[in-house]
Amino acid sequence: MKQVAAVRWPAIAALTAVSTLAQIGQFGIGFIMLPVWLAHQGLDAQRAGLFAASQWAGMLAGLVAAPALVARIGAKRTVSLGLAATIVAFSPLASLSWPLWIAPGILTGLGIGLRWIANESWLYGLVPEELSGRVVGVHETLIATAGVIAPALAAWYGPDGFVTIVAGLSFTFAAAIPLWLTAPGHPAGIIAPEASVHGSERTAPVSALVYLGMVVVAIGGISDGALYGLFPLYANARGMSGTQTTLLLACLGLGGMALQFPVGWTADRAGLGITVVVCAMTSTLALLTFALATPMTWLFPASGLVVGGMNSAFITLGMYAAACSEKTALIRNMRLVSLAFTASSIVGPLITGTAMKVFGNDILLWPLAIASGALAVFTLGICEGRRQRSHPSPAN
Template identity: 40%
Template sequence: MNMQSNRARWRGIVALTAVSCAAQIGQFGIAFVLYPLALSARGGAPWQLGLVGGALWAGMAAGLLLAPRLIRRHGHGATVGAGLLVSGLALLLSPSLPTSSWVALAFACGLGMGLRWIGNETWLYDILPEKARGRLVGLHETLLGIAAVLGPVLIGWLDAAGSRIFVVAAAFCLLAALPLYLARAYRVPAHADHESASSFAAWLRGLARPGALIAGLGGLMEGALLGLFAAYAGWRGLDTAQAAWLLSAYGAGAMLLQFPLGWLVDHRGLRVGTVVTAVLTAVCAVLLWPGLCNGWTLGALMFVFGGAQAGFLTLGMIAATDGLGGAEMAGEVSRVSLAYSGLSALGAPLVGLLISASSGAALLVFTVIVALLLATLVQRHPQLRSSVAAS
């Protein structure tokens, strides 16, 4: 590759990373926290929070399934742009419409994120240099983690019960269109093999692969946490603003701990990194029981908890891009993304029903069980065992 094309490659990487960061703030950092918190502030029951939280993830899964077809027909840029527009409109309409319509609006917001995710990430990952891929993916996830910090901070500042925060979220979606326009500096062709990841049967088969397994079970826990944290906070006697600030600590951990996790995987392997992350998640969930951590220690615990839970997607993406390239890598990224968002969509409504039938403790018990299950499955996974033996 000559110097001019190499500079174009890095311009494309920077522009696409900027698209990810800006869109992630509006579509995920704000929206995925805002809808359940805003509904809770308007008197929503735990099962209703679970439905809205699940709709966000279900919409994302639908977007991930639809994105490959749009990429083949219209290209990556148009697919990303459509995702930004859909999410932006859903966020703008939400505060002026009754909460009974929020399941549909949350689904639309998630749909836009799914379109942006596959359209942008497969484009970006396809132009990354092969060397130090684990660290580069970890760095990218770290930058995306800015959204998980800034989103709850903005919600706590502007108030989840008002309409301004919805407008701010929509503005970030539209802001991402500027670097998207600049990203044309480096184009890649649409991959014909995208459609292999677009069928439900392919998604189910892909759940057995390490990347989909790790990201999927991680998403099951993260979807439950983000969708039902307001109910857990109420069980502990915390108000909406306190819940938002704790989620900002959670987001800070999600942002700052991904690069160290990528370093751990580069030096000790995917299996070790996943088991450590799963055990740490279970320990954090136990310590979140009322009376064990309060004040600044609770914030510090949420910081570690966020890093661990967000780490499962990082680990899944590292597994998905390991030794792959071109269409094969794009298909695997799609499968991992579908597993993550599909199981995330189940986590919130499932735990919402459990909390309605018991208490906020159900969220913690659920997280411990899934984390320990994941650690056990990874220890016994034949592909990971063989990769350790080969190294």
């Protein structure tokens, strides 16, 4: 009871609001809707892949820089820098053209990387371990609204550059309000002085749980980078209009929003390994159905809901692995999981964009289905190995 009473729920709520509003502006507008707008400007699959890769490369730089910045200036100011980077990226976007769009692409990613590490390490450092799955599930559900709100705005107003930019700026500005209303906090061992960050975290071994989380988010990153960066071109190849594309992107976001709390709850109850297997198998079946379904049938948006939910589930499970790890090494483990996600998100659109150029834009979902299936087989092998170690044969 004493531990629960000490939990700073107002701070947890405020930092969750920061993540939610920033995710809508930085990811929903910046990563989901900007590629739709750019596709309307005539970008082909290869250049769209390069733009998406530039965003993920910027995020990678933010993830690498964030721990040192947190140690030097604190989490609150580091998150503020991330929001400012996104605002600077959106401001000149309408007046630029290819290849100058690469610079705002890098800045939007940099902003997310800084905000992700600083804000979520601060947030999860306040959460008791026994509540990690549910709090992560609620957090991921709320930030998944980015995948619904941003496409819904574009569907309502049209994928116009002005509306997209104003919405991105507005949500990013709004995220600063709960951030600056929250008192700075330094949970023991989480947002630590530089000596602690570079001392105790280096000596603490990385657990098998965190390694599995890194593998899971790597698959999620490949899917996220390829799906959101190249989906407008896939939709065009399937004969869909711009409005239909944004509505289907909203379906992907709805799935991500609806399924994250059940995924977190299942991980708390059944463990990470079993939950990963179930999600990976479900994702594989949903991607195959999505690829084969006719766009005008109910099966197409229904499978899109499941694909979006399972894709977000991979990120939720990776964050769950980091949040359940040693509190003294939380920022290190968050960084490892985040780096695995971001590095694979750079590779995803580059490889898939090249494959689409060779085999056609409608091939997008097949490599993602193969990746999800491989994750299910890999995790099943880990679970079986653990079972055999815990139940040795009579000969041993």
